[in-house]
Amino acid sequence: MSAETTLAGGTTPATDPAADPASDPARRRAPRRRTPAEGRxxxxxxxxxxxxxxxxxxxxxxxxxxxxxxxxxxxxxDPFGLPEHLQWSNYARAWQEARIGDYFLNTLIVVGAGLVVVMLLGAMCAYVLARFRFPGNRIIYYGMVAGLTFPIFLAVVPLFFVLNNMGLIGGRIGLVGVIMAYVAFALPFTVFFLHSFFTSLPDEIGEAASIDGAGDFRTFFQVMLPMAKPGLASVAIFNFLGMWNQYLLPLVLNTERSNYVLAQGLVNLQAQQGYQVDWGGMFASVVITVIPVLIVYVVFQRQLQGGVGPSTSK
Structure with a gap:
């Protein structure tokens, strides 16, 4: 009997899978490749x-x-025209008369101290949660992750009363309260980010260090921490940007004018423009505020691009 019979005979025409791409499941699943013109x-x-x-x-x-x-x-x-003469005196006036220099120093103190503390605590916490198994490990980790979803503005009022009762609001010691608040709100992101880096590190390295006589602290600081350097650099940059541009926390917790950070100083300077018309000084203050952020990004650009790609699964 022929391979092809009439429908009345109860058979269907024989088909060749190679001749009919639609009948091949592998070919149906394969994505269509772009032509060179589509790619361009x-x-x-x-x-x-x-x-x-x-x-x-x-x-x-x-x-x-x-x-x-x-x-x-x-x-x-002429807001969009070029200057007739370069007024470098705007920067000197902003630095001294507008007290941008004092605000800049306060910001360096708060951000620098907060960044060191949060990176140290965050790296240690992420390492323990990633490399050790103990009761409550996942509860602590997911509690840290849940902290990422907590809005800052819901915590500033109770946080103010807590720090005020501790004597950390006002005076020169008021910067300590701001640093503690920065660390508290940056810690969940730091732990979440670094957890994947420590999870992706091979167990054999830690076991080799243990065989050589290294304790947990030595293994962490001399072996594991250097291997997670790309992740540390990336999360440090993100934390620096967030702390440097923070405004809500200093506004509520930093009430002493002598302790103002740059964000507060710029807002205060802008509020004074209705009485003292010094727009050149105000724009110079904005440039002074932006320059450190640009420098940090340019210097650590490679670490930022290369430090966000490890596998999140062990």
Whole structure:
């Protein structure tokens, strides 16, 4: 009998899987490859979108920089024009008369101390949760993760009363309260981020260090911590940016004017513009605030790009 019979005979035409791609499940699942023309079009679209995004970020920054070198009259009469003469005195006036220098020092103290403490505590906590198994391990970890979902503005009022009862509001010691608040709110993110790095490290290295006589602290500080350096650099940059730009916590917890950080100082300076028209000094203050962030990003750009890709599964 022929392979092909009529439908009345109760048989169906024989089909060749190689001749019918739709009948091959593997071929149906395989994604369609882009043609060279489609690939070039997709790449061009990427470049256009990224170029527009870069312009949206760079142009306002450039405008702020050259506006900081103009007089207040030039800023008000021709806000987008170039300065006739570079007014470097705006920076000196902002640093001294507007007290940006004092605010800058306070910010360095708060952010520097907070960053060191949160990185040390966060790395130790993440290492223990990732490498040791004990009752309550996952509860502590998920409790840390849950801390990421807690809004800051819900905690500032009770936090103010707690720190005030401890004597950490007002006076020079008031910066200690701000540092503690920075550490508390940055710790969950630090633990969550570093947990995946310590989980991805091979167990054989820790076992080899233990065989060589290294204790837990020596293994952590001399073996595991250096291996997690990309992750430490990345999370340190994120924490630095968050602490440097923080405004709500200092606004509520840092009530002493002499303790103001840069975010508070800029808002205070802007509020005074209705009485003292010094727009050049204000823009110079903004540039002074932005410069450290740009320096940190440029210096640690490679660590930031290469430190976010380890596997999160052990």
């Amino acid at each position: 079009g997709f790449s061009a679209l990427h470049h256009v979108v990224l170029s527009l995004w870069a312009l949206l970020v760079i142009l306002p920054l450039l405008w702020t920089v050259y506006t900081s070198l103009k007089t207040s009259r030039e800023i008000l009469t």
